[in-house]
Amino acid sequence: MYIFLGNFSLLEICYVTTTVPNMLANFLSTSKSISFVSCFTQFYFFFSFGCDEGFFLCIMAFDRYLAICRPLHYPRIMTKQLYTGLVIFGWSGGLILFLTPVVLISQLPFCDPNTINHFLCDPVPLMTLPCSEDTITQLLYSTFNVIFMIGTFLFILCSYALVILTVLRMPSRAGQHKALSTCASHLAVVVLLYGSIMVMYVSPGSGHPVKIQKFITLFYSVITPLCSPLIYSLRNKEMKTALRKIFGTEHGVHKM
Template sequence: MKISKNSSTITGFILLGFPCPREGQILLFLLFLTVYLLTLMGNGSIICAVHRDQRLHTPMYMLLANFSFLEIWYVTSTVPNMLANFLSDTKVISFSGCFLQFYFFFSLGSTECFFLAVMAFDRYLAICRPLHYPTIMTTHLCNNLVIICWVLGFIWFLVPIIIISQMSFCGSRIIDHFLCDPGPLLALTCIRAPIVEMTSSTLSSLLLFVPFLFIMGSYALVLRAVFKVPSAAGRRKAFSTCGSHLAVVSLFYGSVMVMYVSPTSEHEAGMQKIVTLFYSVVTPLINPVIYSLRNKDMKNAMKKILGT
């Protein structure tokens, strides 16, 4: 990593991560390595269960398998580099590596927002329009929705990221975070770019609040329909299938909105890291547990996969 003579252009950055003594770095390495491997195993098990069990070849479980596939890549966009940083003395990430991580992390996070909305739409159709569900939510439509989620997710922040990557960076090359985040990156630019900041903020607002309001609206209609179900067993089944998705939505959006609702500058670096760690590392770990514990069909399929 080099800095030009006039310090106007930085070709690399230093990710501080979680500063602590060498022994602490090794302990954190082992902790996050364990979390990463468990995340891969948990989400991978869901994908295998859906693939192998014919009873799970329905739109709801196809969406869940794709969501688990997404979670694997979402956590992979940050944790391997974090692990390497724990063992590194320099904590250096190249300019291109930083912006690739920035792009993939935000694109995968955007895709997750769209996936959660589509999964809520699927539950709305299944519970509020049960007679029409098989003709509306066909395999063809399900596949198209999955493709739309991926495409939208990967183009949503593309332009702001390209613009930020073309900007000049001055002074300190230190990012007090464990990943390349737009806030710290924009703080290192030579000249403030209010239009870029406003564009990024607007895109973030739309991405967070439009799907979230759609999800909440869908579940308001679902709850109204559930309370009309005459049998207690039917209500329990409906709550069971929706409860896991609502739990995942609450964990993901709750932590993301903690970061978004108040300006980033008002958060201490330590708080930024903890909250970002929660929605980028912890939620992909516990999502498979939520889905497998709260869904009887998935629980049975997982038992077959694990041989229990």
């Protein structure tokens, strides 16, 4: 679990680094310009790492399924070779899969003025810039998003449905609580991430208002990665004790 969680944390650092430094620089700059190559480089790595996050969330759900539903077989199934292969797949899957959408969109006939009303090179405003509408590219991109997002989300849901069924059959309340607390942080991150990206990218032609697009993008690109370390840290006993002391102290000061 901690091997996958460590890789997921490193992946989120890479994910945030592709956009936030450039976004902060644009806030301070007067030109706010980005080259064609830089734009599509940012587009590629940001969404490739985003795909990798989806794969790692699936891998972590599979790991929780094995640990809770097949505990006696876990050491035999989750061997070093398997988790090494899963980590390699988690990192490389998105980098390979997202080459096709990026190449297709980069070949569109863009016309001046190439102005994106956004703080990053997002595919939704990018596909409004071409001189002529390319419905085939939009359809292929939407299909790719639907297959990836719905597929990975259903995999996670099925894994946790089996976990919940197993937990409900546990005779011990303590065992049920321990199993559910192990999964709660992961489920919280899944809900935060998938809830926002599905609204934005399953149907990019749905015409979300620009302000809504920016808010949703800010949510999954900055706020969700910011919340993830805190969510996972809540499983740590020392973190829980520290939070209790903070809120306990504040409560005491308030009463005085």
